[in-house]
Amino acid sequence: MTTNLVEAAAARRAELVQALIDSGDLTDPAWQAAFEQVPRHVFVPYFYDHTGRRISAYEAETRDQWFDAVHQDRALVTHRTDGTATSSSSQPSLMATMLEALQVEDEVGMKVLEIGTGTGYNAALLAHRLGNDSVTTLDTEPDLVTTARARLTEAGYEPRVVLADGTYGHAELAPYDRIIATCRINSVPPAWVRQLTDGTGTDAGQILAPLGNALVRIHRTGPHQAEGRFLPGGAYFMPLRHDTADGIPTRRPALPNSKAHHTEVPASALADNAYRFLLSIAEPHLDWQYDLNADGKPTAARVWSPDGAIATLHPDGTVSEAGPRSLWTRLEDSYRIFTDHDEPGPERYGLTVDNNVQRVWLDTPDGPSWSLRT
Structure with a gap:
């Protein structure tokens, strides 16, 4: 890495951080410092554009395009499987929103589990804020784990990077004060609730995750119970699992020819x-x-x-x-x-988890509700 690249990247990160501050997406000075210091370009040395073309730091014809993109408020596809996007570097403004919503505290011993290591960039931001020993991140893809671990080391961070199925969390180091998922879920894995710290109110362990098309933040209310609400706005992430029912588009059936x-x-x-x-x-x-x-x-x-x-x-x-x-x-x-119900946004919905029963409800737990498959 040349001195010129390091200096140029630092200048572009400062510009991006100022843009996120101006837009209101990044308000916490501690997270501002993390975004200014953690080099996104180290974690995203290449990505794929909408045509599937690889835009890389290693190719002269795409290097400038790559450098501009990694310092913009853009989500970037970083991994493809059989032509389908299966991992990405999330949009920095959405990452900032999630990290601030995680409500971490700068105290010794706060433990965070990240589900979905991906490029490792988000884990680096967490480690910068909380310290390496406070962060455990896991992913189910061996190549992603190996690459993320190497890039974290290159950038100067050493959180625990674990190869594991995120559905089951990581019981070995539980309990966690916070669990953050950087992949979409369709229900909250029960193991996550079990692996949260005890407590009441804001002292209870919390989970922040994209459920459906928005972010939900729930806190533990019992050994197998949790409750909370969705946050305003949308959140579009790759799924926790990639199978025919979730993440990879299913083949379109024959078009209907019935009477309209x-x-x-x-x-x-x-x-x-x-x-x-x-x-x-x-x-x-x-x-x-x-x-x-x-x-x-x-x-x-x-x-x-x-x-x-x-x-x-x-x-x-x-x-x-x-x-x-x-x-x-x-x-x-x-x-x-x-x-x-007057066209409610996500912020009017909540989620209750009680053992294997999970319900999304509108306005209050007694309002209209939808059961989630667990």
């Missing part, structure tokens, strides 16, 4: 992040294709689920369906709740 019927769900709702959050809870694992107008707004769509159910929303506001169930009925039911 009218629907009250407008095409515009499909671009509404608040409605799409509810769908991510009520009907996870959906795949979508859209027809867009000149303004990039949906005018028609195809949506299907792994069980083979498919629906087509036509430009005239009608829907045709095929498969083992009426998928669009689920979307209509969700839309009815959405409109009847």
